[in-house]
Amino acid sequence: TDQEQSKSATQKQRYNATFNLIQNRNQTSHTMDELKLFGFWPSPYSRRVIWALKLKGVDYEYIEEDLPFNKSELLLQYNPVHKKIPVLVHGGKPIAESLVILEYIDEVWPHNPLLPKDAYEKSEAMFWAKFIDENTGPMWGFFQKFGEEQQKAIESYSEILRKIEEHGLRDKKFFGGDQIGIADLVFGMVIHMLAPMEEVVGYKFIKADSFPRLHAWVKHFSEHPVIKDNVPDYTKVVDFMKIRREFYRNSQQNS
Template sequence: MDEVKLFGFWPSPFSRRVIWALKLKGVDYEYIEENLPHSKSNLLLQYNPVHKKIPVLVHGGKAIAESLVILEYIDGVWSQNPLLPNDAHERSVARFWAKFIDEKTRTMWEFFQKFGEEQEKAITTNLEILRTIEKHGLGEKKFFGGDKIGLPDLVFGMVIHMLVPMEEVVGVKLIKADTFPRLHAWMKNFSEEPVIKDNVPDHNRVIDFLKIRRESYRISSHHNH
């Protein structure tokens, strides 16, 4: 077997989704932690010279970058526990939601980075994004693709280990049971899956990490005003 290595950063939702995919597939891999944001290893820069970012998957000496691309690669190479449906239309729907969630959740973090009115605006935007995901993406299903975790679920998984601690640090709750009953149920279902539950970063450690980040945003927002 060709060896598999993953370059990641422990709180990163982008490397986390790749870890989950590898675990779901039962693929043995070596995990290499990058010391971000302070420094990047020469190997990381060598394997991902374009973006110079994690995650990077190295399979048999060949590098694959960008988490969505990596997830599709993993699904293409290891057929067990498929992340994408067989049906071409269902597959395109899954890809659509994975991409939509990936793009939108990057802006969702703004409520954590902003203060005052800008933060209020960001929260309003987030609620709209979540409404769209709940109504059109998840609907009445247990997971985005039905009964089993698939590509969009892994991408949306950041809400359980990153969004929840962010909410805690900021003091805002976005996904409430009464406002988003389906997403709320999804969070519970997703976080209780053994592969997910056994592979989330320590909550308190994430909180400590985020408190430092939040403070740095606060300082830079003062400097900018």
């Protein structure tokens, strides 16, 4: 009957409207959840963000920047203040600076936490993450300098490592306890960047007899499946650092 046909048409319209609403919501959700990371393959600052996302099991699109001379327009648009990597873009909104990004990731995806829930323990974890991050100058100086200036950098970074071992790591497996935490990701540059530097220069900081607890930490951290599967090729990093070392040598000779 006409009444039944009208009722059937109305139900079909409601079904289509509901289906379209669900589709639109899914598309909106997809857009809001779209995640991109702008990075540079040898950068320890990009690497710590990659590790965090992998530990969380979060899917993302990685965009490699051609640094230092060919920064993309998108990078400059998303980070107009520092114009540096890494930049995480979530739902079209950029987050810059690696430590800020790590905190953001941990808040948005709270599973497999990088920071403790307890306020004091969280403040302690952030203290060491920032201490490590803010005291890398002598590490770079060790690689960039020569002669007496390099020796001063070695002594300075050795003292920093001593503080990190005695007061930060102490007798724990990781800075975060039994699980990798935010300070571990920051200190991870010693396996990804410092080790190739040491090979190029011919000097080693973290040895079993000089820093036994940090030496054990390096083993535990580098053997973690997520870390082990997400480090750049060691030989490629060494070759990259050899080029950088020659650049610093030539710069010093010409100055």
